[in-house]
Amino acid sequence: METTLTIPAESAAGTPAVPAGQLVTVRVPATSANLGPGYDSLGLALTLFDTLTVETLDSGELEFELSGEGAESLPRDASHLVVKAITEALHRLGFRHAGLRITADNINPHGRGLGSSACAVVAAVTAANALVPAGSRQDRDWVLQLTSEMEGHPDNVAPAIFGGLALSWQDSDRYSSTCAAVASAVIPVVAVPDFELSTEAARALLPASVGHHAAAMNSGRAALLIHALTQKPEFLLAGTEDYLHQSYRAEAMRPSADLIAALRRAGFAAVVSGAGPTVLVLANGEDQAAAAVEFIGAFTAGNTPDVGWRVMKLAVDVEGAKVEVHRR
Ligand SMILES: Nc1ncnc2c1ncn2[C@@H]1O[C@H](COP(=O)(O)OP(=O)(O)O)[C@@H](O)[C@H]1O
Ligand SMILES: N[C@@H](CCOP(=O)(O)O)C(=O)O
Secondary structure, three states: OOOOOOOOHHHHOOOOEOOOOOEEEEEEEEEEEEOOOEEEEEEEEEEEEEEEEEEEOOOOOEEEEEEEOOOOOOOOOOOOHHHHHHHHHHHHOOOEOOOEEEEEEEOOOOOOOOOHHHHHHHHHHHHHHHHOOHHHOOOHHHHHHHHHHHHOOOOOHHHHHHOOEEEEEEOOOOEEEEEEOOOOOEEEEEEEEOOOOOHHHHHOOOOOOOOHHHHHHHHHHHHHHHHHHHOOHHHHHHHOOOOOOHHHHHHHHHHHHHHHHHHHHOOOOEEEOOOOOOEEEEEEOHHHHHHHHHHHHHHHHHHOOOOOEEEEEOOEOOOOOEEEEEEO
């Protein structure tokens, strides 16, 4: 999560409010970005979902019903990320709200590298877009532009919007993304530790530039990774080698870095999920996925006794953000 977008106070004057009583629900998948060498460009949607319901009010109030992740700690005012993103999205669409009831069931763990902030802004912007009249609504590319701007990089928001494996890139003022079909043998396994690392802090650890050799090595692996993910999973281990970010961040997530090194030595394609500290294994088939779960259990029991890990065998979500309009 990078950008805080603010609306000038005077711009709200004269802007129509979305009528009260509109009700939409959006379901958005968690995402694992980077996948090793795909820093700020590759991301995979996972079958772990946050659900956001937004109702427009005319009371001027903000009401919150929060459950799951962050229910006790997230702010219950205009500084809540979902409220900020809805407010900004409505502004860009030529509207404002006159009060909101936010009901959020957050399953995606926060600050763990599974794209929770991207999940939140995609849900919010998608909901805002569904709340305005049909003639004012925009397409999913518009959602990609705004949410990438909010996040500062497109690699989480693209798979959260479109589902599947998203390959994203950036021109000076425009984000683009396309999807590739993941081979059915590829099974994502995540090990989520009980400590957090904010994406902002993890990005601050990266150098301003890297050498030509590292860039060349990384290009080769990123190209190989797409082939491995889509057609030849036997190349997943080689294709997930990264030269741009993981080594610089390792000290900030030592237990995760140790687990990844051990998994890779044992032949599993393990990487840092997003900016960490979650560990992602891209398993080649059910047997390897089961073996990865077992390996993680045994390694962490013996080597990271102070860290609690939640290990989940997931699947690739191919639907992306789904919106349901209850009342308009
Ligand atoms: N569903 C949500 N509702 C409100 N704020 C959220 C939500 N999800 C994430 N956030 C905010 O984003 C922060 C995590 O963002 P970030 O550091 O980018 O980690 P992550 O890897 O989980 O995206 C949380 O601490 C919280 O402030
Ligand atoms: N490319 C970004 C991805 C951040 O993902 P998150 O899930 O940790 O927010 C980065 O590596 O900083």
